[in-house]
Amino acid sequence: MSDVTDATRQGPKPEGRLEAAEQVRPSRWKSIWDSDIAYSFRRSPVAMVAALVTAILVLSAIFAPLVATTNPFDPSSLNLMNGFTPPGADNAFTGESFWLGTDDQGRDVFSTILYGMRISLFVGAMAVLFAMVLGIGLGLLAGYVGGWVDSVIMRVADVQLTFPSILVALLIFGIARGLIPIEHRDQMAIWVLILAIGLSDWVQFARVVRGATLVEKNKEYVQAARLIGRKPGAIMFRHILPNVLSPVLVIATISLALAIIAEATLSFLGVGAPPTQPSLGTLIRIGQDFLFSGEWWILFFPAVTLLALALSVNLLGDWLRDALNPRLR
Incomplete structure (x- = not known):
């Protein structure tokens, strides 16, 4: 017991x-x-549908070599006899059929869209990443240091805001291509395009980060970091930066859609991706030449893909902005 x-x-x-x-x-x-x-x-059906469409398009572009029927940019896989085949119809000479038809060179439009979307997504993502790093750095510097540094950075930003971003990108693209030797222009065209779009979109990141830094630098945790001898660089990047990233992520999501559209616009104007690495904008420009001759699918399907990609990413950015806003909870 x-x-x-x-x-x-x-x-x-x-x-x-x-x-x-x-x-x-x-x-x-x-x-x-x-x-x-x-x-x-x-609770947001629009966000779920946008996320599903974005995931399908992005994964299709990443795994394009596995999804596409052929590599449309491999000259050995082209057959000019397949040119101008309508969607779902059998070619009169070869008897082959293609889901979305073929273009003037006999390339499968479905495969060209997948490979072109890879270029558009790569350029858009890298341009936003470059603009985000540059804008965050200058915004932190302007907001924390203040004085003449803040005045110079913000005046440059104000001057750039007076011009449309696409014109700024065209100017930067033209200057950069002029400095590159002719034999290396096609090889460097994608990186020049990333540089042009990134330099045209850093301003919004810098202005948002500067405004948030002006609020954060007067709080007690920043003053305590100063008292214990933290250097300004450590205070900016280890203490202030984590507290200003929420609006930056929202801007980055929305800027991705704008960067994809900017890349398509530049490529459509003939100053973007080279013909050897065509993006969605290049495919749309090629399809425009055959729109009024009856081969509508060469333009229609790349344009619909670009619209779906930009719209879905933009809707995700709008949802993320509302989800991270404490006033709407």
Whole structure:
């Protein structure tokens, strides 16, 4: 009897308590599923459809060599006899059929869209990343240091805002191509395009980060970091930067759609991706030449793909902006 009483007084073993605590503690996936952002995503049909469309297009572009029927930019895979085949119809000479038809060179339009979308996504993502790094750095510097540094950076930003971004990108693209030797222009065209779009879009990142930095630098945690001897660079990037990233992520998502459209615009004007690496804008420019001769599919399907990609990414950015806004919760 005494043994039973002692065991009752001692209570459950520590191992049992740990197992019970582990059962009560929610898993990481459960915590993510129950978060405010996940709840907002589940309550927004538009966001779910936009995310699905974006995922399908991005994955199709990434795995284009596996999804596409042929490599449309491999000269050995081309057959000029397949040129101008309508969507779903059999070619009169070869008997082959293609889902979305072929262009003037006999290239499968479906395959050209997948490979062209890879170029558009790569240029858009790299341009936004470059603009984000440049804008965040200048915005932190302007907001934290202030004085003449802030005045110079913000006046440059104000001057650039007076011009349309596409004109700024055209100017930068023209200057950069003029400095590159002729034999290397096609090889460097994609990187010049990234530089041009990135330099035309850094201003919005810098202005948002500067405004947030002006608020954060007067808070107590920044003053405490100064008192313990933290250097300005460490304070900006290790203390202030994590607290100003929320609006930056929203701007980056929306800017991705704008960068893809800017790349398509430049390529449509003939100053973007080279003919050896055509993007969606280049495909649209090629299709325009045959629109009024009856080969509408060469223009229609790349244009619809560009519209779906830009619209879905833009809708995701709008949802993310509302989800991260504490006033709307």
